[in-house]
Amino acid sequence: MKCCLGSLYEGEPDRRGRVSWTTNYPKDLDNPPENAESAQYALIARNKKSFDGRRKLRVESIVVQSSLIKIVLGGVLEGYPGITTSLERLEFESPFEPFVHLSDPETKEHVDLLWSVLEEELKKTIREKNDHAAHGVVTFDNIWTIFEPGALVYTREEGHDRIFKLRKGSYGSNQCGRYYTLDVQFIDFDGENFGFGTHVLQIHAFGGTGLIHRLSKVRDALVARGKGPWGLIRYSVNSRVIINTYAFNQFNPNHKVSLGYLRPEEEGDDCDSDTSSIDDDVTQSNASIPLSDDQLLLCTPKLRGYSLRDKKWLTFYLHSIKDIVWNDKAFESPVAPAEQKELILAFTQSQAMNKQCFDDFIQGKGRGIIMLLSGPPGVGKTLTAESVAEAMQVPLYNGVEESLSNILEMNTRWDAVLLLDEADAFLEARSAHDLERNKLVSIFLRLLEYYKGILFLTTNRVDNIDAAFESRIHLSLQYEELDTASRHHFTPEELNRLAEVLLNGRQIKNILRTAQLLTSKQGVELRYSHVDTVMRLRALNARKI
Structure with missing residues (x-):
């Protein structure tokens, strides 16, 4: 046994596209394009052939090597999910979502250089985004432009209004066609603490344009709902119930409410936090922390409890339950x-x-x-x-x-x-x-x-x-x-x-x-x-x- 490295190389594919491994070093390899010479450039643009009929090339990705640009972007893109501007190799890939979601590019010399590259690549997308927004519509291919991380997303769930906060969005497809997935979060209560829960929404592909709705009409109503007492889903109940999420978790471990810890709002927004874990230093319940209106807006309308007559653990909607009127006689x-x-x-x-x-x-x-x-x-x-x-x-x-x-x-x-x-x-x-x-x-x-x-x-x-x-x-x-x-x-x-x-x-x-x-x-x-x-x-x- 030799204590050294043995190397194998990918061979030529056969007629069916299958490849095998060989000890022969490939003869058609070019020298690596990223080397000491390329390291001198503040930016490196990776270009691909364009087939949209309006240009020869399109920018596939941009590698940021300038430390000055990284410092500025660190402030501009702080909190944007999936972006760590302090990396030695900072690469942005098409369609360059972070920059589409920015409203005002920095004007420093190195940032101007970056913007000059992006402007040519993104001007069509930004022009279409602004045109659609002005008319209150959006196309499916450009729907990602209006879903900026941290934005509030409205939907109807089982006949009830819901507001979520967006973490990130992405396109996907299956046998039914294309869709745009929204990874969102909301505020819930696990019996001891308030915290962030995660959810997934999907928008299926549509032709032409779709209307963009504003949240102003439902915001006040949902904030008020978050302040009120917390109906039943898939089961008809007309009896006294006990609202107890802690016991629900204990007796229904397969449906346990698991949340990411919610800090007081003034300590920072948890929108991009890992909601699958709870901080090790959390020792006391945060149930006594008053929630802000923005947090109340994200509160789930569902509570977990037990129907005394039906002997069932159920999920209740807020507006369908009320305090018990006791008979003092x-x-x-x-x-x-x-x-x-x-x-x-x-x-x-x-x-x-x-x-x-x-x-x-x-x-x-x-x-x-x-x-x-x-x-x-x-x-x-x-x-x-x-x-x-x-x-x-x-x-x-x-x-x-x-x-x-x-x-x-x-x-x-x-x-x-x-x-x-x-x-x-x-x-x-x-x-x-x-x-x-x-x-x-x-x-x-x-x-x-x-x-x-x-x-x-x-x-x-x-x-x-x-x-x-x-x-x-x-x-x-x-x-x-x-x-x-x-x-x-x-x-x-x-x-x-x-x-x-x-x-x-x-x-x-x-x-x-x-x-x-x-x-x-x-x-x-x-x-x-x-x-x-x-x-x-x-x-x-x-x-x-």
Whole structure:
């Protein structure tokens, strides 16, 4: 093995245009045109034969070698995508978009030299651009002349007005014909930060001229939309929804909203930034940064959220949603003893306010509240849970899907009230014959240990509840047989009576926590009457079970 370079050269093509490699050095090679002599020129123009009938040659590209020209162009073309004027070899290719988009060429000596070359090459294009602009029209072949990087682009998307900022444009073609592609960006929210998202628009080839529309008529309306609250696409929904992009990303990773970080406007325009990455030094959310009118104009009209009735993650249009009008009289509807209704409402409201204050020996365990409402159909069990959610102005999630852990996590994140209506499949005692159901119940019991939210379970049959649920239920209520509790102070005799009740550690914890939540709602100290209320209700329903 020789430690040296061996060279092969491209041979002559055969009749079918195929080539092979050879060790023979080509004999028809000319000397490289770019050499020490050519390096003396400020500019090098590469010319090709022209076939448009008006000139012999056309400039294919220009190589800028003058450092003076590069310095001036650095200021003139700053921020123009794809142009780095400090390169040793700075080359511009036809049709020379950066110079068509410039309105005023520099007048320095070296720039005049550059302009004298470009003017001859571009005068036809610039003349046509100005003529078309004066008449408010453009041809497809010249459409690139009006799409300058950073320009605002208007389109209609699914019947809605949209404004984008142009990054760059390019021609392309496929089996359907030619098109002009616009690489654009917009502002979106990923649940934590505002940022730039990217999108692609296409203009298909057309004959003759097309009209150029101005943005002035829609600008004010779109700025106002960006300031407002944020309809549904491809799905008809008429229910309450939760707007939560962060959770949408978590539970829909294949449709995750990924954005480039948006800095405050005064720190510079991100139009030519790489929107696929986020700065490493970004540690705080920019959601509190007020967006300017120019940024609001670029805001997407879409939000991501969850339809509570349809159990679906969806994309919503801004103008199709509105704030919920809560029914502040909802808790008057359930027919139940006043003491029982007060206990339930105190229980849930205090849990919402103090859910981080109570913990088990194992961190994160035992922070939730579980209530069992039993009784025959039509007595108000489901209505109670619905009324509690309405009174607390929080979402009500009714039902269980395949992924129990996801449902529990979603409800915890939203501070929602979770209702498992007619939950007999979970509550009934396990048997040796239904192994699949036993497995489901076991998983459900384990998840409940770490659930931090409020859970209502309703059942029409309380005579066959699994023993494992009894110690996990903080409050169990039978609707038709509840008595009004009296109020007492603690005495040694009362403490002795409590100590004589056969309870395990978890049951003691749940009883005291329930009583504590009741006192928090009433704004008083813990008394025996509160514990007695919880104990009596527990004992009454235990006898029924």
